[in-house]
Amino acid sequence: xxxxxxxxxxxxxxxxxxxxxxxxxxxxxxxxxxxxxxxxxxxxxxxxxxxxxxxxxxxxxxxxxxxxxxxxxxxxxxxxxxxxxxxxxxxxxxxxxxxxxxxxxxxxxxxxxxxxxxxxxxxxxxxxxxxxxxxxxxxxxxxxxxxxxxxxxxxxxxxxxxxxxxxxxxxxxxxxxxxxxxxxxxxxxxxxxxxxxxxxxxxxxxxxxxxxxxxxxxxxxxxxxxxxxxxxxxxxxxxxxxxxxxxxxxxxxxxxxxxxxxxxxxxxxxxxxxxxxxxxxxxxxxxxxxxxxxxxxxxxxxxxxxxxxxxxxxxxxxxxxxxxxxxxxxxxxxxxxxxxxxxxxxxxxxxxxxxxxxxxxxxx
Numbered sequence: 629x630x631x632x633x634x635x636x637x638x639x640x641x642x643x644x645x646x647x648x649x650x651x652x653x654x655x656x657x658x659x660x661x662x663x664x665x666x667x668x669x670x671x672x673x674x675x676x677x678x679x680x681x682x683x684x685x686x687x688x689x690x691x692x693x694x695x696x697x698x699x700x701x702x703x704x705x706x707x708x709x710x711x712x713x714x715x716x717x718x719x720x721x722x723x724x725x726x727x728x729x730x731x732x733x734x735x736x737x738x739x740x741x742x743x744x745x746x747x748x749x750x751x752x753x754x755x756x757x758x759x760x761x762x763x764x765x766x767x768x769x770x771x772x773x774x775x776x777x778x779x780x781x782x783x784x785x786x787x788x789x790x791x792x793x794x795x796x797x798x799x800x801x802x803x804x805x806x807x808x809x810x811x812x813x814x815x816x817x818x819x820x821x822x823x824x825x826x827x828x829x830x831x832x833x834x835x836x837x838x839x840x841x842x843x844x845x846x847x848x849x850x851x852x853x854x855x856x857x858x859x860x861x862x863x864x865x866x867x868x869x870x871x872x873x874x875x876x877x878x879x880x881x882x883x884x885x886x887x888x889x890x891x892x893x894x895x896x897x898x899x900x901x902x903x904x905x906x907x908x909x910x911x912x913x914x915x916x917x918x919x920x921x922x923x924x925x926x927x928x929x930x931x932x933x934x935x936x937x938x939x940x941x942x943x944x945x946x947x948x949x950x951x952x953x954x955x956x957x958x959x960x961x962x963x964x965x966x967x968x969x970x971x972x973x974x975x976x977x978x979x980x981x982x983x984x985x986x987x988x989x990x991x992x
Contacts, residue, residue, distance in 0.1 A: 652672060652673055652674040652702065652845040653672040653673050653845060654673075654806070654807025654809075654844070654845045654846055655673070655799050655800075655807060655809040655810050655811045655843070655844045655845070655846075656798075656799065656806065656807060656809075657796075657797040657798055657799050658797060658798055659798040659799065659811055660798075661793060661798065661811075661813070663791065664751070664754070664765070665751070666811075666813065666841075667751075667754075667765065667813075667841065668749050668750075668751035668754075668756070669700065669749035669751065670811075670843040671700075671702070671716075671717070673702075673811075673843040673844055673845050674701070674702045674844070674845040675699075675700070675701050675702070675843070675844055675845065675847075676699070676700045676841075676842065676843040676844075677697060677698060677699045677700070677840070677841070677842055677843075678697065678698045678756050678763060678839070678840075678841050679695075679697045679698075679839065679840040679841070679842075680694075680695065680696045680697065680763070680770075680772060680785075680837060680838070680839050681693070681694065681695050681837065681838050681859065681959075681961075681978040682694050682783075682785075682818070682820055682835060682836060682837030682838065682978075683835050683836055683837075683861075683961050683976040683977070683978075684783075684820060684824070684833040684834065684835035685833060685834065685835050686824075686831035686832060686833050687831070687832050688831075689729075690729050690730075690831060691728040691729050691941065691961075692725060692726060692727060692728060692824060692831070692833060692961075693724075693725070693726035693728060693942075693945075693960060693961025693978070694724065694725050694726070694781065694783075694824075694837075695722060695723070695724040695725075695735075695959055695978075696721075696722070696723055696724075696761060696763070696772055696774055697721060697722045697723075698719070698720075698721050698749075698756050698757075698758060698761075698763065699719065699720040699721065700717050700718075700719055700749065701717060701718045701719075701720070702716070702717050703715045703716060703717060703718055704716055715741040715742075716741075716742070717741070717742065718739060718740075718741060719738075719739070719740050719741065719742065719747040719748065719758055720737070720738065720739050720758075721737065721738045721740075721747075721758035721759075721761050722735065722736075722737050722947060723735060723736045723737070723761060723774050723776060724736075724945070724947060724959065725779050725781070725824070725826065726942050726945055726960055726961050727826060727942075728941040728942050728961060729941075730826075731942060733942060733944050733945050733946075733960075734776070734778050734779055734826075735947045736776050737947070738758050738759060738761070740758055740759070746758075746759065747759065754766075760773070760774070760775045761773065761774045761775070762774075768786070768787060769784055769785060769786050769787075770784075770785045770815075770818070770839065771783070771784050771785070772784075772785065772822075778826070778827060779824065779825060779826045779827070780824070780825045781822060781823065781824045781825070782822050782823055783820055783821070783822035783823075783833075783837070784820070784821055784822055785815075785818040785819070785820050785837050785839070786818060786819045786820075787815050787817070787818055787819075788817045788818070788819055789815070789816060789817050789867075789889065789892075789893035790893050791813050791814065791815055792813070792814045792815075792816055792869075792887060792889055792893075792895045793812070793813060793895070794812035794813070794814055794869065794887055795809070795810075795812055795885065795897065796897050798811065799811060799812075800812040800842070800885070801883055801885075802847045802848055802852075802873065802883055803847070803848060803849045803852065803881075803883055804849075804883070805846075807845065807846050808846050808847060808848075808849070809844065809846075809847070810842040810843065810844035810847055811842065811843050811844065812840070812841075812842045813840070813841045813842070814838065814839065814840050814841075814859075814869060814887075815838065815839040816838060816859070816861070816867035816869070816889050817836060817838075817861060817865070817867055817889075818836065818837040818838065818839060819834075819836065820833075820834060820835050820836060820837045821833070821834045835976075836861050836976065838859045838861065838867075838977075838978065840859075848873070851875050851876045851877075852873050852874070852875055852876075852881055853874055853875065853876050853983040854873075854874050854981070854982040854983015854984065855871050855872060855873045855874060855884075855980075855981075855982055855983065856871065856872050856874070856905055856907075856925075856979070856980070856981050857869075857870075857871040857979070857980040857981075858870045858871070858905070858925075858927070858938065858962075858977060858978070858979055859977050859978045860927075860936070860938075860964060860975055860977040861975050861976055861977055862964065862968070862973055862974070862975035863973060863974050863975055864891070864968065864971075864973060865891045866888065866889060866890055866891060867888075867889040868886060868887070868888055868889070868929075869886055869887045870885075870886035870898070870903055870905060870927065871884055871885065871886065872884040872900070872905045874983060880900065881900075882900050883900070884900040885897065885898060885899060885900060886898035886902070886903055888929075888932070898929070902929060902930075902931065903927070903928065903929045904926070904927070904928045904929075905925060905926075905927055906925065906926040906927075906928075907922030907924070907925055908922065908924040908925060908926060909924075910922065910923055910924035910939075911923060912943040912944055912945075912946070912958070914946060914948075914956075918956075918985060919946065919956060919958075919984050919985045920984060921946070921958040921981050921984050922981070923939070923940050923943055923958075924937070924938070924939050925937075925938040925979070926938075927964075927966075932968065932969075933967075933968065933969045934966070934967070934968045934969075934973075935966045935967050936964050936965070936966035936973070936975075937964070937965050937966055938962045938963075938964055938977065938979065939962065939963055939965075940960055940961065940962050940963070940979070941961070941963060942960060942961070945958055945959060945960025945961070946958045946959075947959055956985045957980060957981065957982045957984075957985070958979070958980070958981040958982075958984070959978065959979070959980045959981075960978065960979060961976065961977075961978060962976070962977050962978065962979045963975075963976055963977075964976065964977060
């Protein structure tokens with residue numbers, strides 16, 4: 629799912645102020661995926677995002693996490709509006725760098741309309757961009773670039789496995805009802821190399837990244853207040869995506885789900901009853917006390933005899949929005965340690981937690 633909450637909230641807030649008159653397609657079972665077409669824009673759907681996260685290490689051992697995300701939210705499809713600045717779509721982007729050994733977290737956000745090429749998605753150029761933040765496809769690889777006053781990075785991501793279609797029968801169902809779902813594609817193991825410059829110091833880095841791409845029109849319900857989402861890359865060359873959706877009454881929604889990807893890239897869908905995500909009594913609280921996030925989790929999948937501890941090297945990894953279109957959420961690099969059958973297992977990953985903000989919650 630992935631700052632899916634942010635895009636969903638943005639869609640709600642934008643549409644409240646500028647209702648969309650044209651109906652959009654919904655995510656329905658049986659969708660026929662085609663690549664490279666489905667790596668790029670789907671303007672017939674209301675909301676879409678391209679989401680990159682990763683754990684990287686410099687040559688001297690210095691550890692970093694990064695996030696670069698691009699969102700498209702439809703505003704108007706009136707064909708009569710053809711002026712350059714008419715906002716048919718709003719494009720949001722988030723950038724974050726976790727200096728895990730330096731103990732610092734940097735993040736920034738952008739909200740733009742396409743205008744004269746300021747932001748957009750171009751399948752012919754194989755490019756997604758928002759200003760000087762971009763993702764560009766080159767052969768089978770993806771090249772990321774981001775420039776900020778405090779940091780820059782240029783990374784090349786090479787897929788070690790084919791893309792995974794999340795969910796069942798072409799849809800990742802998030803709630804009861806036809807179309808309350810997304811079309812959801814993941815690259816679960818991207819070998820990554822490149823350069824990070826932070827506060828004037830440059831690092832040659834390498835590691836693993838994860839990429840999610842989702843498009844949909846309807847997804848969560850008003851009584852679903854947030855979620856906890858994990859992307860896990862284990863040292864035995866397997867991966868897991870797991871999410872639990874939380875309801876207002878404190879229960880876990882039965883539409884919570886996940887996916888296991890084996891060494892060869894074959895995926896297996898997991899239902900909510902197949903796994904457990906249990907927060908432990910370790911938290912990071914915002915200084916203003918408006919949000920409190922669990923930062924230590926126990927993850928178990930009994931059928932795989934898998935038990936993991938998920939912790940973080942940097943407790944403060946909250947992206948706090950500076951605009952009404954950007955709710956607060958915690959998104960950060962995590963480390964994994966545990967047991968798989970009779971063998972010890974370690975790994976890295978990313979954790980996203982939404983709906984813990986006491987001020988802004990989905991559905992309010």
